[in-house]
Amino acid sequence: MxxxxxxxxxxxxxxxxxxxxxxxxxxxxxxxxxxxxxxxxxxxxxxxxxxxxxxxxxxxKGWTAIPDYTFSRFFANSFIIELFSVTGSVVSASLVAFGFARVNFRYSKLWFALLMLTMMIPSQVIVIPQYVMFSDLNWINTYLPIIVPHFFGGGGFFVFLLVQFIRSIPRELDESAKIDGCTTFGIYFRIIMPLVKPALVTVAIYSFLWTWDDFFQQLLYINSVEKFTVGLALRLFMDSQSTVEWGQMLSMSLLSIIPSVIVFFLAQKQFIEGIATTGLKG
Known part of the structure; x- marks a missing residue:
């Protein structure tokens, strides 16, 4: 021994x-x-x-370095986008995934394959068509181009992740719920959603991190300083000073990662469980 x-x-x-x-x-x-x-x-x-x-x-000094605005405004703008984006991703992706995993409808395999193919399309390819579409809708210089897409499935990766998790749940639970008089939506809300909580947390964390770090779309669609997010404010930091105070800029950029770190550490247990057990339960 x-x-x-x-x-x-x-x-x-x-x-x-x-x-x-x-x-x-x-x-x-x-x-x-x-x-x-x-x-x-x-x-x-x-x-x-x-x-x-x-x-x-x-x-x-860095907090108030940009004329007429403080980083309180920019953090608030970022959190507004995050609130709607994360909510939209979790709700819409879970609904779409439930439909593919549990509801039998015509050409379901074809539609799911097409959804997976969207993951292979480079984002640069659709930038111009998206911008023209949002411009025709008068959505430029608003948060809608950033938020609304999250309410339409949230992206192929989120749907795929949740589909694999839901498929690992025994269908006998659905049948038992139907015998007790539960509707299809009732099965989704009362049976499936509580069981896929780790996967939902994973979707929420990914959605939060990707939206928080998404500088390109924010730069593309937001023009007014009063609507700037933290990422855009850091870029404006360099333009608003004749001599950049690097210590102040680095201090604000360090503060900008704190929300992501807090979200991850608060939900790391569910996040790791969601990644480790996706498609393996049953």
């Missing part, structure tokens, strides 16, 4: 050392980022991660 424990410890030591090394390499850029956010422009080129005199005022 003791010999076995010694062998396990001997094997775990190099493994732990490798993990520590990998974690250090991954965390270093964030540590440097934090240190740089506390520096002045003159200290940026000096050696060392942290300055001798940390400039915590960079966070205060």
């Amino acid at each position: 003791m010999a076995t424990l010694k062998r396990m410890k001997a094997w775990n030591l190099p493994t732990h050392l490798i993990l520590i090394l990998v974690c250090t390499v991954m965390i270093y850029p964030i540590v440097w980022w934090l240190g740089a956010s506390l520096k002045t422009n003159a200290e940026m080129s000096l050696p060392g991660i942290f300055p001798s005199d940390p400039q915590w005022s960079n966070y205060v």
